Amino acid sequence: RKEVEQDPGPFNVPEGATVAFNCTYSNSASQSFFWYRQDCRKEPKLLMSVYSSGNEDGRFTAQLNRASQYISLLIRDSKLSDSATYLCVVNNNAGNMLTFGGGTRLMVKP
């Protein structure tokens, strides 16, 4: 079983739609959680950190459920420019080693 699991997609949605991605992690000692965005053939870029209290950044909302070891990302009012792969990332308790999920591909269509 992978440490961080994501549905690979692709999720094909029209502009303006709301889309949600989920992720589960297996290491209960994990300390911090992130969503990274990766465009085709580019490096991953931090989208947002994820906190137990939930956090929002514009159209993006992230949520963490430690009891279920589950992380989510909600994108409202999807834009064409949101098309990318979204990587769920966990930082374990042993240091600053990031563990990535396989990514979820989003395609927003006109």
Added chain:
Amino acid sequence: DAGVTQSPTHLIKTRGQQVTLRCSPKSGHDTVSWYQQALGQGPQFIFQYYEEEERQRGNFPDRFSGHQFPNYSSELNVNALLLGDSALYLCASSFNGRRSTDTQYFGPGTRLTVL
């Protein structure tokens, strides 16, 4: 303020050869991590360097080695290349990255193709 830089951008090698990839961290950062990203997968942690020492290592064989210089830049060396080493190699830098909340910033990567 320069971000993380990596060289070369692309590299083609043959099986059995050796390769060295280079990374300069973001200004003010002292910790460098290396990741391997195979096509269609998420990045996998190779190792992390801090104060010129390997501080943490992922599940990669000894063919993968590294170095950090006094100016915090780093090299990744891979010996006896295999076809399966073909991947995007990403360098990430952070500041004194012991804290799990330290943000890691990624460079553009080096795309290695092994023929």
